[in-house]
Amino acid sequence: MNKFLRVFIFEFKNLIKKKSFLISTFVMAIIVLIITVLPMMFNTSETEGVLAPISMSDRFNESGFIVTDLNDKEAEIILSVFELDDHQVYASRDELVDDLEAEELEVGIIIHSLTEVETLYLNRSMTVEYESIVNAVLKDVYRNTQYEQMGINKESIDAIENTVIENEMTILGRDSLANYSITYVATFVVYMILVLYGSMTATTVAREKDDRTMELLITSTKPTQLILGKVAAVSLVTIAQVGVIVLAGVIGFIIAKESYPEFLLSFLQSSLSPDVVWLMVFYYLAGYILYMFIFAAVGSMVSRVEDVQNVTMPILMIIMVSMAIPIFSFTGALGGVIRFASIFPLTSFMTMPPRYLMMIVSSTDLILSIALLIVSVVFFAYLSIQIYHWGSLYYGNKISLFKVIKQVFSKK
Numbered sequence: 403m404n405k406f407l408r409v410f411i412f413e414f415k416n417l418i419k420k421k422s423f424l425i426s427t428f429v430m431a432i433i434v435l436i437i438t439v440l441p442m443m444f445n446t447s448e449t450e451g452v453l454a455p456i457s458m459s460d461r462f463n464e465s466g467f468i469v470t471d472l473n474d475k476e477a478e479i480i481l482s483v484f485e486l487d488d489h490q491v492y493a494s495r496d497e498l499v500d501d502l503e504a505e506e507l508e509v510g511i512i513i514h515s516l517t518e519v520e521t522l523y524l525n526r527s528m529t530v531e532y533e534s535i536v537n538a539v540l541k542d543v544y545r546n547t548q549y550e551q552m553g554i555n556k557e558s559i560d561a562i563e564n565t566v567i568e569n570e571m572t573i574l575g576r577d578s579l580a581n582y583s584i585t586y587v588a589t590f591v592v593y594m595i596l597v598l599y600g601s602m603t604a605t606t607v608a609r610e611k612d613d614r615t616m617e618l619l620i621t622s623t624k625p626t627q628l629i630l631g632k633v634a635a636v637s638l639v640t641i642a643q644v645g646v647i648v649l650a651g652v653i654g655f656i657i658a659k660e661s662y663p664e665f666l667l668s669f670l671q672s673s674l675s676p677d678v679v680w681l682m683v684f685y686y687l688a689g690y691i692l693y694m695f696i697f698a699a700v701g702s703m704v705s706r707v708e709d710v711q712n713v714t715m716p717i718l719m720i721i722m723v724s725m726a727i728p729i730f731s732f733t734g735a736l737g738g739v740i741r742f743a744s745i746f747p748l749t750s751f752m753t754m755p756p757r758y759l760m761m762i763v764s765s766t767d768l769i770l771s772i773a774l775l776i777v778s779v780v781f782f783a784y785l786s787i788q789i790y791h792w793g794s795l796y797y798g799n800k801i802s803l804f805k806v807i808k809q810v811f812s813k814k
Contacts, residue, residue: 405623409631417639427643431650438654441661459485461535464508466490466498471514476543480513483539498522511536516544584674585728585756592686592752593725595640599690600697600721601714603636607701607790608710625791630783633694640690682755685775689751692779693721695786702790724752745771747778 417423462484469477470493481491492498498510502524509532510522519540521533549556659667700713727743744754744763750771757763 406627406631409623409628410635413632413635414638417635418642423639423643427646430647434647435650435654438651439658441663442658457485458483459487462486462490462509462532465532466492466501466507466510468492468495468498468510468512472516476516476547479543480539483543513540516540516547585759588682588686589725589728589752589756592690593721595644596690596693596721597718599636599640600693600717601710603632603694604697604701604714605707605710606632607698608704608707625787629695629698629787629790632698633691633783633786636694637687637691641687678755678759681758684772685751685755688775688779692747692751692775692782693717695779695782699782699786699789720748721752724749728753728756741767745774747771747774750775 467480467484467486467490469480469491472480492501492510495512498507498512499522501507502510502522505524508523511532512520512522513536514520517540519536521536546556549559655662696717697714700717701710704710704713724743727739727749740753740757743749743752744757745767754763754768754771758768
């Protein structure tokens with residue numbers, strides 16, 4: 403136990419003293435803090451920051467109209483709606499075109515009838531919206547005049563068209579649409595952490611073997627104490643780093659909570675229930691420890707640091723597939739694959755939390771998945787210890803993981 407603690411403390415101190423660890427933790431915590439307080443920075447009171455509606459006279463202050471083809475009543479309505487001054491009303495097309503070419507106007511609008519209009523530009527910009535506004539106004543005027551001619555009451559028609567449908571939604575299971583974003587972000591963060599610390603663990607073990615440090619360690623400390631101490635140290639450092647970043651996010655959220663929209667607060671409250679939080683913590687932590695043992699094992703299989711990338715690539719591919727399965731399964735692309743992946747221990751840590759968040763999971767599947775994951779952590783811890791001990795005696799060409807396992811157990 404004393405030697406385990408020595409290994410743990412030594413590895414832990416080495417990791418937290420690294421400048422890369424301290425800088426990355428500080429930078430990520432600041433970024434998360436800033437992101438979570440952004441709503442407060444952009445929040446305004448009900449009377450401040452509300453943009454005043456743009457009047458028709460402001461929208462069309464650089465426009466010219468021709469309404470000579472309309473009758474007096476229709477022309478009066480159009481001039482009133484667009485709030486046109488006398489100098490904006492032209493008698494002929496030639497006069498309108500002359501002012502457009504002289505760049506005194508931005509747009510010219512010739513209304514032939516309530517259902518036919520011509521828009522003239524000298525140079526049309528990318529952000530113009532004149533046509534849509536004119537079309538909407540003409541359509542509204544035309545509809546009202548037709549109602550009047552038919553003797554139909556406009557208010558009655560508006561009441562019918564503006565009928566509000568009351569739709570009460572009851573979700574008996576999970577709200578996949580609301581929980582998808584949490585699922586995506588969580589799996590991506592876990593993937594990045596595994597790639598970073600997994601590669602670092604494998605490289606550290608390989609370097610110990612490359613410079614013959616492993617031989618010295620084996621003589622004074624048992625492989626069990628070495629592997630468990632290393633994995634425990636890396637796991638605690640990861641928890642500490644993630645904890646600092648999460649704490650920064652929580653602080654920022656508490657500071658700016660009043661500025662968050664109600665729908666987002668209710669969304670977080672409904673999605674991050676205690677059972678969901680505990681399940682995510684268990685699976686992500688257990689999966690992380692499981693793969694740290696695997697990375698430590700494959701790191702002890704190589705004799706040179708340069709070979710680490712090759713032996714860790716298959717492991718990284720499994721993790722990548724584990725991340726992709728829930729994302730594609732819930733779109734219907736992989737169907738029932740998600741159920742198998744959420745039970746299989748090498749992928750369940752990534753797939754069971756999203757599945758639990760987005761659909762009802764049976765107690766049988768959940769218990770089986772948890773049991774297999776726990777057993778797998780214990781098994782790979784034992785396997786990692788044995789491979790580490792084997793690796794301290796083997797120096798030579800690369801050898802596949804399955805051959806190593808066969809050699810390890812054939813000597814038992």
